[in-house]
Amino acid sequence: MTIKRYFVEDIPRRKFLQMSLKGGVALAATPALMSQLLSCNGAKQAPVDVSVDKQLLSRTIRKALENGGEFADVYVENRISREILMEESKFKSAVFGINQGAGVRVISGDKTGFAYTDDINEKNLLHAAEVASYVARGSKVVSPVDIHEAERESYVTVEIPLEDIADEKRLEVMKRANQAALDYDPKIKMASISYYDEVRDRTIANSEGLLLNDALPLLFFIVQTLGVGNNTRHMGRERLSRHSGFEMFDEVTPEEVARTCARESVAMLEAKDAPAGIMDVVMQNGWGGVLVHEAVGHPLEADNIAKKVGAFTGKLGQKVASDVFTMVDDGSLPNMRGTTSFDDEGTQMKRNVLIKDGVLQRYMSDILSAKQIGQERTGNGRRESFRHIPIPRMTNTFIDRGKDKPEDILASTKEGLYVQSLSGGSVNPITGVFNFTCREAYLIANGKKTTPVKGATLIGNCLDIIANTDAIGNDLAFGPGICGKGQMCEVSAGQPTVRIRGINVGGSKARRG
């Protein structure tokens, strides 16, 4: 399962505990259970017809609210996916999956009841509705609004549908990447190419009368290359992912992905021990945005705010970051990895400015947390599959474009660390303490990139980091990732080149002076 290796967040034990308590203790307690097994299956046939008739959806919603509760929804999903792995120049395996099912949810006050079924029929749906209604027993009975098909603006366009692609085409982009990686430099001894695509058909119906359906395509292409040097080895990684058709590979070629990856593998063979201690950090534009995804984004998700435990609780309207700092979550950027037309609760995607010029503007919410904190729904209610409850999640999250030229930012930094790319990281959303691992980094001496250094950890507190960001470039770019919060979802993170003063860097070498 190649895709599962690339978490934005790895899961240290303490963190895991918090996540498991949010995402369902079952995850921690039942490692062999199926509820956690989805998300990377594969299949090739046309979708099995799971269109559930409107009457049945209505009956299910009505049943779910029979015992009380103020909101109920039904989510029907059919996901057809495929994953192909090429390693050591061989097509090693291919995995297809057809997964379908429905989840029924009831909200009553702060309580959520949830049940799901793999087998979609009237009996099972009504049974799920009954199980989900358990939490609402004894509360006031509200009648649901009749469901009607709703309109949503679409931000995902497809030119070459994934369903129409011959398998040979998929293999071909993999071969091209493999060849380009091996041709890049004799030090590249192995390439691993992972191709994944899926089409996720969603139907959402709720007691507010909403009925929506769409089919969401997703492509995820990962290249890893092993560089072999005299005394060391380095596994590079580059990823490309969009909600789009196969035309993605015309816009960014497999060769470009492979060469970017191979370049990192070769460059890092010269890496020396990183210094340890507090220093200034310049982060190159792109996937480095995962730093704010973790350090600022997760603490701005409204579930922990509603619980009054989040690091940003009670700070709305307050100055939390430096004047130059503006941060946005925007699920409507066309075809990006974090984009959908509407979230998994049916809320229209839009641009949400979270922090503007250093002032906290809003939290990211789903239906439940929006109600709890008395804020509008921001379209951040997402779920890994029909087997998961929607929770507030990020989409495409980024530090907005600034005014500085990237080269000036570097030139004006006398000493420090230049981080070209990060592997990923995690945050404790309660304390705001985060960590990241550098994938490719260089020492800065007299305003210039110099020696590459080994994968060091960056740590700090979210509030400090945004207060200490003092330069923001005009070169906004994005990278794709997988975000884990008890359940997985696809996101992108972005930023222009930025400078953060005084981050603790975990190298293995004592710094002089």
Add this chain to the structure above:
Amino acid sequence: MDHKYMAEQLVKKCLAKGADEAEVLIQTGKNLSLEIRNGEIETAEEASSQGVGFRVFVASKMAFSSCNDFSEAALDNAISSAIAFAKNLTSDVNNVLPDDQGVTEVEGLYDPNLTQVPMDKKIEMAKTVEALAMKDPRITKSAGAGYGEGESEIFIANSHGLSKSKKTSSVGFGVSVVAEKGEQKSSGGEYCSRRHFADLKSEEEIAEKAAQDAYEMLDPQMVETQKAAVIFDPDVARAILGGILAALNGERVLQGASFLRESLDTKISSELMTLVDDGTRPKGMRSTPFDGEGVPTQKRVVVDKGVLKGFMYNTIVAKRAGIQSTGNASRGGYSSLPGIGPHNFYMEAGESSPKEIIRSTKKGLYLKGVTGYGINPVNGNFSGGASGFWVENGEIAFPVKGLTIAGTAETILNGIDMLGNDLDLNRTMTAPTFRVQFMQIGGK
């Protein structure tokens, strides 16, 4: 339908549709999950699910498909998809299925009483553990308590006549709390998971540990950047064992992507370190009578007093390496291909008590929390965020947060100079408390 029979019949169907060899894995399961906050149910979830995975071989090319719809049309479709796709892949003589009919006897993997425990009692447990954890005046908020349980049945059959099944259960509960003091926030938590309900720790024990976890880290201080001893608490054993484990993956070794690739039968660590992978431990959370493709499990010493004795393999990678599978085929579930993974993987206990280890440390970090990816399995580099306590003259002096630690697998593993006697085999991937002579610590 009898799933064992169904798996066997589906193997035949794969062959009839054109596969040379085939394996069918059927999984059924149900789960319950409860989340409690401030004494009220926040989320209640209950569901059962099922799925089937087909691994087919056509001219030594391997493909896989899965579906969770057991109708005949859906199953036919999944099988045909896998067979059609296999034809496009690369042929490899190592693509074979196991034929070992053996099953290792492992006791206590299923608790028949689990579902008999009344729902009210389960809710009460989560409520109680939360209430107890909140009792300490230093604890100001609950981040939630939870209870979860699950049952799963697996049926595996292949065209070599192998047909096996197992039934397992697991149950767990825990709590997460916040301690606040002025502007400071510190979170802590604890959980316990077991195969049997009756084996769970008491609510008091879990609550106390969770609360302590949060409040003991209040008022942290910063230390200078320096080299000093690092004492690893069992809570952070994973930071070291995870990277070793990935480097022991037989496929990574063959690909040259493991820092241990040339270390077989050589000394890779201090003599104090013995690593065991045990698939047979009664009631073990990672124990199983057979691995993810049906090969019987065993108890193996992987590193013996510092000497690397072997890597981990599934059937295909073992064939490529010219040896027998070690019973380490891992499987995420019905929807995934077998990979390579451990069972109950741990470092054997030593003789010192954790107190003695602290007492004999003049200056160093007693590490309770690590963030980051642990040891890089490709090159052995290690760097992470660190928190815990600062030790001075054999005593705990004050809590520390926001530090970093770094080193290489070679220096860390060879630097282990004290080993605790506090191994808890109920944890998965664990170690007793151990000390590394010195590591680079990043602070102010």
